[in-house]
Every structure is written in structure tokens, then in C-alpha cells.
Amino acid sequence: MHTILGVVVVAALAFIGTMVDNYFAFAAQLVATDRSKFHRVSSAQALAVASMVVLAGGLGSLLAPIPLRWIGLLSVAPFGFALHSWRHRSTPREKFRGGSITTFAITLALGGDNLAVWIPLLRANAVAHALVTVATFALLEIVFLLSAQRLATHPRVVAWGNEHAGAFMPYVYVSLGVLVLIECHTI
Secondary structure, three states: OOOHHHHHHHHHHHHHHHHHHHHHHHHHHHHOOOHHHHHHHHHHHHHHHHHHHHHHHHHHHHOOOOOHHHHHHHHHHHHHHHHHHHHOOOOOOOOOOOOHHHHHHHHHHOOHHHHHHHHHHHHHOOHHHHHHHHHHHHHHHHHHHHHHHHHOOOHHHHHHHHHHHHHHHHHHHHHHHHHHHHHOOOO
8 A cells, every 4th residue: 555655756757758759849849939839838738638537547447357567568658669769869859840730749749658658557546546636736747837938038948958858768768667667566
């Protein structure tokens, strides 16, 4: 049985770890977006994250008949993302125009790693702990949006993050894969 603090810490690690790539992509989009549209673009990003949380929770519920230890085998996805990130760590990242539809689509497109970690995480917890996880995600999403808006006023910082994220993402994904294995009691 997990403590509430433990659930919050694991949820925070899962959210932050899977949102690093989204963070710099979103900040880069904000750099290219007129400031008057920040609210609309931020709402689109938040809606995409909320959609992924609902999808992860729904898929986790569908997996309820499967033993939790087997769900831990879904950690193969973050390990696959780590391998992919390692192989493409020096490949330049794409730049996208700003806009709410683009933001929503890019957030979903970058959400494969989120789903790969969030599905087993939500499935591994009881309903009360899953609600704490979702609340933690919501709080961190607010921090994500506000800090990305601040960061967008520093385009050189955003460029640095986009340039160097590839170097540390493989390690983030491996850590998340291990986190999934531990949370699902597979190891």
C-alpha cells in the first residue's frame, strides 16, 4: 500500500518525466505565437493533456482483468522510447507554427510516452490514489503552462532546451520504465 505522499511523488515524477519533450515543444510554439493567443494555445495544450489522462485512465480500466504484474510489462514502451531517443539524440527537432489546433495535435503526437507511463501508473493504483495522481497531474499542468509562458519570453533558453533535450531524454525514459516496473510490482 502506498502513502499519499508516495503517490504524489510518483505521479510528479511520471508527469515531469513524460512532459519534458512537450514542455520545450510547447515553449517553442509560444515563441512563434502572438502573445494575444497565449491563452487559447495554452487551453489547447491543457485540453490535450486532459484527453491523454482520460484515455490513460480508460485504457487502464479496460486492463483491470489483467494481473498488475503483467501490466508492468508495458514498461517496454518507455524503454523503446529511450532507445529511439538515444538513436536520434543529435537529430534536430522540428519547429512548428503556433496556434491552438497545432498545439493540440502536437501535444497528442508527443503523448505516446505519456500514455505508456500513465496507463500502468493509473492501473497500478486504487481509485483514491488514481484521483490523487490526476490531481497532481492537474496541478503540475498549471505550473507547466505558466512556466512555459514565462520561458517563451526567453527564446534563447527555449532553443537551448530544444537542442539539448535529446541528450538527456533516453535517461528519463529508462527511469520511467523502471518506475513502471516498480509501481506494477513486476520487479
